[in-house]
Structures are given as structure tokens and as C-alpha cells.
Amino acid sequence: MTGSVDVSSFIERRARLAARMEPGAVAVLATALEVLRNGDSEYPYRHDSSFYYLTGFAEPESVLVLVAARGDAPARSILFCREKNVEREIWDGFRHGPEAARVAFGFDEAYPVGELDAQMATVLADAPAIWYALGHSAALDAQVGGWLKAVRAKGRTGIAAPSTTHHLPAILDEMRLLKDAGEQALMARAAAIAAGAHARAMRFTRPGVFEYEIEAELLHEFRRHGAQFPAYTPIVASGANACVLHYNANNRRCLEGELVLVDAGCEFDGYASDITRTWPVNGRFSAPQRALYELVLAAQEAAFAAIVPGRPYSDVHTAAVRVLTAGMLDLGLIDKARYGSVEDAIADKAHLPFYMHGTGHWLGMDVHDVGPYRDLTLPDRPSRPLLAGMALTVEPGIYVRPAEGVPEEYWGIGIRIEDDVIVVDDGCRILSGDAPKRVAEVEQLMGIRA
Structure with a gap:
């Protein structure tokens, strides 16, 4: 991307999307994967369009989680991204790291992407619904299934897993239009x-x-x-x-x-x-x-x-x-x-x-x-x-x-x-x-x- 990023439009889009979800619902959107061209050479990286539309963040291995407002709890935007790694930056270039990305792109919270599975078991607790790209990939469907299973395992303590799943592109595509x-x-x-x-x-x-x-x-x-x-x-x-x-x-x-x-x-x-x-x-x-x-x-x-x-x-x-x-x-x-x-x-x-x-x-x-x-x-x-x-x-x-x-x-x-x-x-x-x-x-x- 050229020049500095004005994050206000990305913050506004996240707020608009969260407002269209049920109170307390959670949306999950990952960016595109890096893809090998041949051997150990990768194709030039290009972010997922919808992920970038909501975040302005162009680094790979990143996931956006939105939690809609409910009662007195405000909406939250959470970024999961690569950790800061000075040694890898020598080879591959600059990385924001969670804290710098949170400040630069206006997220409420940010964590290392390696913590995604553990954090989602908490984020989804008692959420009424989860929004994601249903059927987009078997790996994503399995990952979401794992999160729901982890939440259900806490059911004995009165915590409920989301009872409804929605196809996120259905509303996100309309926004982008x-x-x-x-x-x-x-x-x-x-x-x-x-x-x-x-x-x-x-x-x-x-x-x-x-x-x-x-x-x-x-x-x-x-x-x-x-x-x-x-x-x-x-x-x-x-x-x-x-x-x-x-x-x-x-x-x-x-x-x-x-x-x-x-x-x-x-x-x-x-x-x-x-x-x-x-x-x-x-x-x-x-x-x-x-x-x-x-x-x-x-x-x-x-x-x-x-x-x-x-x-x-x-x-x-x-x-x-x-x-x-x-x-x-x-x-x-x-x-x-x-x-x-x-x-x-x-x-x-x-x-x-x-x-x-x-x-x-x-x-x-x-x-x-x-x-x-x-x-x-x-x-x-x-x-x-x-x-x-x-x-x-x-x-x-x-x-x-x-x-x-x-x-x-x-x-x-x-x-x-x-x-x-x-x-x-x-x-x-x-x-x-x-x-x-x-x-x-x-x-x-x-x-x-x-």
C-alpha cells in the first residue's frame, strides 16, 4: 500500500458490520494464506479483500474477530496477527506485532495468532451466534467446530456455545457493493x-x-x-x-x-x-x-x-x-x-x-x-x-x-x-x-x- 493508512474508514466499517449482527454475536474473518509457487518460493502475497476492507491490515497469518455490542458491553474488534520477530524481519521485512497493530489500525484488542484457538473458547462463551464463511474451506469449518466443542465442554459451568451459525459474506458482500x-x-x-x-x-x-x-x-x-x-x-x-x-x-x-x-x-x-x-x-x-x-x-x-x-x-x-x-x-x-x-x-x-x-x-x-x-x-x-x-x-x-x-x-x-x-x-x-x-x-x- 502507498503512503500512510487512514484507519477511520476501517473502524467505521467494523462498527457497521457489528451493528448488523445479533447482540453479543461473534464474527470471524481470516486473511488469505501465503501460497507456494514452487519449491520454497511463494507467490507475491496479496491479502484477502474482505479482511482488508474491514482492517486495512495487509500482513499474512491474521484473523479478525468482531463481537457485537450487548447490553452495557460495547462492541469489540480483536486482531490476531504474527508476533514481532526482529530476526524474521531481517529476511522477510517489517511486522507490526499485536500491540503496534492494535494502535496503528484502531483495534480494541490484539493477540498473537498462535493464541487464536485458546482465546476463541472464551470469546464464544455465551455468544448467541457465530458469523463466518460457511463452507469456505474444510479447514475453517473444522477449526470453528473445534472452538464450539471447547465451549460446550464448559457447559457444566453454565456456559453456552453459540446455537446459530450465519454466512458472513451474505452481509459483508452487500457492504462492499x-x-x-x-x-x-x-x-x-x-x-x-x-x-x-x-x-x-x-x-x-x-x-x-x-x-x-x-x-x-x-x-x-x-x-x-x-x-x-x-x-x-x-x-x-x-x-x-x-x-x-x-x-x-x-x-x-x-x-x-x-x-x-x-x-x-x-x-x-x-x-x-x-x-x-x-x-x-x-x-x-x-x-x-x-x-x-x-x-x-x-x-x-x-x-x-x-x-x-x-x-x-x-x-x-x-x-x-x-x-x-x-x-x-x-x-x-x-x-x-x-x-x-x-x-x-x-x-x-x-x-x-x-x-x-x-x-x-x-x-x-x-x-x-x-x-x-x-x-x-x-x-x-x-x-x-x-x-x-x-x-x-x-x-x-x-x-x-x-x-x-x-x-x-x-x-x-x-x-x-x-x-x-x-x-x-x-x-x-x-x-x-x-x-x-x-x-x-x-x-x-x-x-x-x-
């Missing part, structure tokens, strides 16, 4: 860095470069501006590779006359960006490429217009599909003689061979962020209404594989245009708009070679 001002600022920074990286990659691209060379330009720009990680493995897909949605081999040479689809975002202080741009390898769109590209761009504009607080999330996809389907009919990708109207073609899902994915997803600490897309509180589970503070991507596309009846001039063309947006009171705010996407903008920029 609405981004506060601080989160929106971090997401805007992540989007700005990624937008600059896409512009740099456009200027670099020319016939003969390899996809991985373009990827290197992106990664260089991410890190140069302070992003800690790519938000996901970048997709750099030239030619027909762009018709493979999750292509990431990134090892082909880019050829004259092709497009290259680049889907790449970065992570800045725990928050992701996710941007896709598609541009011509030689800096100029051909007529067929431009026709499809302008269609995808129009679909994205229609999707933006559907982002209004109170409207269903599904309206975003519906708006894009309508524009794309109408354009596919006009361009001959869909047989006009077969359908009497755009509505008929949509009802028959005639667009699916060319547009088979959704028009976006939630965005935040995770690139595919948490929170249901449907209102699970209603029997028919309708698409949930958009609310100010939600963050999502808008990413229509078109992918044309060789097929009978499909005009050959479009074969092998894959296009996607993706931006990051925040829902605001009067529509949406585009975070990633600095990444060029208008045909004239792209061609002009690519005329300025690196």
Missing part, C-alpha cells in the same frame, strides 16, 4: 493508471511486434505509476486470438492489417481497474474493422445511458444487446430474411454466436467484485436496481469466427470496448475515459509512435 468516497478515489486512480498504460501500448504497437511486448509496455506503466499488481493476467490478443474471450498466452506476432484486443487493468492500494481497448496493429482501421468497431462503441453508449439509479442492472445488458443485434442484421452477420424485427432476432438469441458474454460485472477490490446481481430477497429474484455508489464495468463486444453464411470480410475480427464506471445520482461517471477509444483518437495517437 456500495463504494464510499475513499474507495471511489482509489478506483479512479487505478483506472487512470491503466488508461495511461493502454495509451502507451497503442503508441508502441506496430506490425511485427509480439503480443508479449505489448504486455510488457502495460506492466511497465502500471508499476511506474505505483500500482502494486496487475488486477488480473492481461489479455493481448491479436488477429483471431481476439475471438478467444480469455486468451492470455500473449505469444503471437502481431501482423499487418489485424486488430489487437487488449484487456488489462491494474490494482492500486487494493482496488482494481479493468479496461479493454481494441486497435489496429498498423494504426488504421480497415472498412470492415471500422464498421464492427463503431457498432460496439454504439452499444457501449447505449449501455451507459441505461445506468441510472433505480433501473435494473439487467437493463445495461439489454440496451447493448439491442444495438448489437440491430447492427448485426444491418451488416449481414444475422440473416435479415429470417427475422421480421430486431425483437424477433433477440428473442431467438441470434446474437449469441457473435456476442456470448454479459455486458459487465461489479468492480472493486476484486476485478469481478462481490455482491449478487439479483435481488435475493424477492421470490422471483429480479435483477437488482442500480444504486449510487455501485461500481461496474461496461464491456460490449463482437467476435466473428469463420462460419457459413457469415461475410468473409469480418472473419477473425474480435472487438471489445470496456470502461469502468461509478453509478451517480444522475447516471454514471466514467473512470477510464482517458483511454482513447474513438476511431479518430486511436488513429491519431497511433500516428505518434514510441
